[in-house]
Amino acid sequence: MELPPDRSGLAKVDVSGVRRAVHIGLLDDQPLGPGDWVLIHVGFALAKIDEAEARAALAFLEGVGKAYEDELAALRDSPAEG
Numbered sequence: 001m002e003l004p005p006d007r008s009g010l011a012k013v014d015v016s017g018v019r020r021a022v023h024i025g026l027l028d029d030q031p032l033g034p035g036d037w038v039l040i041h042v043g044f045a046l047a048k049i050d051e052a053e054a055r056a057a058l059a060f061l062e063g064v065g066k067a068y069e070d071e072l073a074a075l076r077d078s079p080a081e082g
Helices: 051-077
Strands: 010-015 018-023 037-041 044-049
Touching (some): 010 037, 037 051, 044 051
């Protein structure tokens, strides 16, 4: 995470290999610095988390995505009603 001095309230973070600007104003009570982990939703940092929490969140989201992929495959393979 990079905290540009000219852009108060914003941080530049790497999200899945892509550099993004994230609003960190909701975390004013939790000082942030380079290397900190944050939970991000639609461009807003919601919480400061540690690496273990980040791994758990990623595993959860990957599990949700897997269930959705399985559901789409089941729908594709189901017979059409007529």
